[in-house]
Amino acid sequence: MLFRRRIVIQAQNAHEVRAALEDDFHHFRVSIRHNSEILTDINGWAVRFPYDACPSAANQLRGLLGMPLSDIAHSVNRQTDAKLQCTHLLDLAGLAIAAAAANIEQRHYEIAVPQRLLGATSPSLWRNGELYLAWKTQGTQITAPRPYAGIDLNHGMASWAIRTLSTEEAEAALILRRCTTISRGREYDLDANEHAAETGLCYAQQPIRAKHARRMVGSTLDFGSQQELLCATDQAWLNGDNAS
Numbered sequence: 001m002l003f004r005r006r007i008v009i010q011a012q013n014a015h016e017v018r019a020a021l022e023d024d025f026h027h028f029r030v031s032i033r034h035n036s037e038i039l040t041d042i043n044g045w046a047v048r049f050p051y052d053a054c055p056s057a058a059n060q061l062r063g064l065l066g067m068p069l070s071d072i073a074h075s076v077n078r079q080t081d082a083k084l085q086c087t088h089l090l091d092l093a094g095l096a097i098a099a100a101a102a103n104i105e106q107r108h109y110e111i112a113v114p115q116r117l118l119g120a121t122s123p124s125l126w127r128n129g130e131l132y133l134a135w136k137t138q139g140t141q142i143t144a145p146r147p148y149a150g151i152d153l154n155h156g157m158a159s160w161a162i163r164t165l166s167t168e169e170a171e172a173a174l175i176l177r178r179c180t181t182i183s184r185g186r187e188y189d190l191d192a193n194e195h196a197a198e199t200g201l202c203y204a205q206q207p208i209r210a211k212h213a214r215r216m217v218g219s220t221l222d223f224g225s226q227q228e229l230l231c232a233t234d235q236a237w238l239n240g241d242n243a244s
Helices: 054-064 073-078 087-101 157-164 167-187 232-238
Strands: 003-013 016-023 027-034 039-048 106-113 124-127 130-134 136-138 141-144
Touching (some): 003 087, 003 232, 039 054, 039 087, 054 087, 073 087, 124 167
Antiparallel strands (some): 003 016, 003 106, 016 027, 136 141
16 A cells, blocks of 8 residues: 655745644644744644644744744754654754755655565665655665665764755655654554553653543545645645645
């Protein structure tokens, strides 16, 4: 089964950026405001989410207030403990902040990760409609092409990408890494578990709340043959409508 994600980032004016993300498991929105130097306001919305605890994670984004704008999206991970945040809201916030820092008016990403065969798959990422990255992976290892071959998706990739690649390619590579990793959710019946697992890896899965975080049964959708529906309901909001 094919996993898909779409991310749309759009500047509203010189001091506001909105971003939306939708995939098989998630649908989130983030808006940021800035004064060209630091983050002055941030809000997040959970539209579709795996656990009923996820929406309250939006409040955690307030911990980013006052951070300097950076064109490195991953910089948000230096401002807060990512394990106490919603992974996807935090990623989206980082992308919006990076777009503000780089004066990007509009950008969108499309990601596709085919079903694995004997642990192997071929993830791809398009940026603004053009194929930008195409990998081959086996388990957690990228096997091709260079310079990605030999990189482990789960160990040290972020620091390697930021150190080795251009800022824009590192951003795209870390988006594709995230999608390649979470696409494995397609291999399980996520509705079979009543509550979030106590992994401690994200807001809903912190031990303090995981046992109370109820699974949103039926929240997983299939966009394999319906790519055009991803973020379709975000367009008015991305274009400036204040209704979230």
